[in-house]
Amino acid sequence: xxxxxxxxxxxxxxxxxxxxxxxxxxxxxxxxxxxxxxxxxxxxxxxxxxxxxxxxxxxxxxxxxxxxxxxxxxxxxxxxxxxxxxxxxxxxxxxxxxxxxxxxxxxxxxxxxxxxxxxxxxxxxxxxxxxxxxxxxxxxxxxxxxxxxxxxxxxxxxxxxxxxxxxxxxxx
Amino acid sequence: xxxxxxxxxxxxxxxxxxxxxxxxxxxxxxxxxxxxxxxxxxxxxxxxxxxxxxxxxxxxxxxxxxxxxxxxxxxxxxxxxxxxxxxxxxxxxxxxxxxxxxxxxxxxxxxxxxxxxxxxxxxxxxxxxxxxxxxxxxxxxxxxxxxxxxxxxxxxxxxxxxxxxxxxxxxx
DNA sequence: CGCGTGATTGAAACCCTTCAAGTTTAGTGG
DNA sequence: CCACTAAACTTGAAGGGTTTCAATCACGCG
Numbered sequence: 158x159x160x161x162x163x164x165x166x167x168x169x170x171x172x173x174x175x176x177x178x179x180x181x182x183x184x185x186x187x188x189x190x191x192x193x194x195x196x197x198x199x200x201x202x203x204x205x206x207x208x209x210x211x212x213x214x215x216x217x218x219x220x221x222x223x224x225x226x227x228x229x230x231x232x233x234x235x236x237x238x239x240x241x242x243x244x245x246x247x248x249x250x251x252x253x254x255x256x257x258x259x260x261x262x263x264x265x266x267x268x269x270x271x272x273x274x275x276x277x278x279x280x281x282x283x284x285x286x287x288x289x290x291x292x293x294x295x296x297x298x299x300x301x302x303x304x305x306x307x308x309x310x311x312x313x314x315x316x317x318x319x320x321x322x323x324x325x326x327x328x329x
Numbered sequence: 330x331x332x333x334x335x336x337x338x339x340x341x342x343x344x345x346x347x348x349x350x351x352x353x354x355x356x357x358x359x360x361x362x363x364x365x366x367x368x369x370x371x372x373x374x375x376x377x378x379x380x381x382x383x384x385x386x387x388x389x390x391x392x393x394x395x396x397x398x399x400x401x402x403x404x405x406x407x408x409x410x411x412x413x414x415x416x417x418x419x420x421x422x423x424x425x426x427x428x429x430x431x432x433x434x435x436x437x438x439x440x441x442x443x444x445x446x447x448x449x450x451x452x453x454x455x456x457x458x459x460x461x462x463x464x465x466x467x468x469x470x471x472x473x474x475x476x477x478x479x480x481x482x483x484x485x486x487x488x489x490x491x492x493x494x495x496x497x498x499x500x501x
Numbered sequence: 502c503g504c505g506t507g508a509t510t511g512a513a514a515c516c517c518t519t520c521a522a523g524t525t526t527a528g529t530g531g
Numbered sequence: 532c533c534a535c536t537a538a539a540c541t542t543g544a545a546g547g548g549t550t551t552c553a554a555t556c557a558c559g560c561g
Contacts, residue, residue, distance in 0.1 A: 197450055197453075197454060199453075199454035199455070200454075205450070205453040205454050207446065207449065207450065207453075219439065219442060219443055219446065220443045220446070220447070223439050223443070224443075229450075252432075252435075256428055256431075259428075259431055259432055259435055260424075260431055262435060263424075263431055263434060263435050263438065266435065266438040266439060266442060267391065267395050267438060269442055270391060270438060270441055270442045270445060271391055271392045271395070271396075273442060273445040273446055273449060274379065274391065274392070274445055275392070276449060277379065277445060277448060277449055277452070278369055278377070278379065278401075280449070280452045280453070280485070281369075281371075281377040281379075281452070281485050282369060282371035282372075282375075282377050283371070284516080285516080285517075304538090304539065304540090305539075305540065306538095306539065306540085313452070313453050314517070314518085315517075315518055315519080316539085316540075316541095317517090317518075317519080317520095317540090317541080317542085318516085318517055318518070320540060320541055320542080321517095321541085321542085323540095323541095324541080324542090456548080457548080457549075476506090476507065476508090477507075477508065478506095478507065478508085486549070486550085487549075487550055487551080488507080488508075488509095489508090489509080489510085489549090489550075489551080489552095490548085490549055490550070492508060492509055492510080493509085493510085493549095495508095495509095496509080496510090
């Protein structure tokens, strides 16, 4: 069993849901082209975006994928996309057989954790306006590419308020 | 060079700062007894707690430790504590020499990432009251042990407002 | 005892949300 | 390629959650 046999490529259309809350995640995705999002729904049904995944990003519900417990996260295509799909079994095998794979995964996990903590700090420390500015600096491509609505959800505010922030910033 | 030679134990007093913002982190800590916190200061100088580390927890500024870049994070003892200290060099050596160590670290990183994402989701989705209730359920020991002020900082609100939440919850 | 730190309370102010309406933009089928 | 419709964006007013500030109270420790 080698790498090739375990990883397949698929194409999905915008709006397609690859994983729903309640599922036990059996798959992780690497985006070849297009863009995905992962999100949760709060108690009032509002969507909160956890992650965007444009080209070359990995996306999965780690809690569900690694611990094989029911997911609370949705993964959905926000553009027509082409994806590599990693099965949980393939991941386990690679982890057992391939030292270099583990070390690489180690570095990816680290970087994800650093990024996650950075976002946490922003939510704790920064105002909505500061978070928006930081987002535009960190992901300039995504600002062009994504609807305002999704960016608002990512930085933790309403689209209406982001609209107001933009107007204010434009006026400077 | 083996594990023992690289890890030493130290004792620190409450209030002692083990790492300051601006430092390049050369150390990670495992708490044997006592409790540490890590935190950042926002632009107005207010403290926001990233992590508590009671017995058996690891604490470090991962961004600085792994990437050897200047830290934005403070690490400070909130009780008299006894610590194991891991140097960055020791970590690098262990990573090169010891497969089992990498795999273990892999699992720890995963769990940290899952926890970090969980907290992110709480900040995005839940009200302050819900976050406080979740905190009391997740860390019942810490609720006893820590001053309200620190818990407020951790869940991202002011001590005054947490006080109000507590009164309201007690009234039920 | 008295001092300092932490907890509580209340009032005013602020950030952000909600709701509702109107305008623009983008996707789709004829 | 245009027309139609749905979706995205903007705007404003009202309201809620949270902060700020200031004052008071409780308490552990020297």
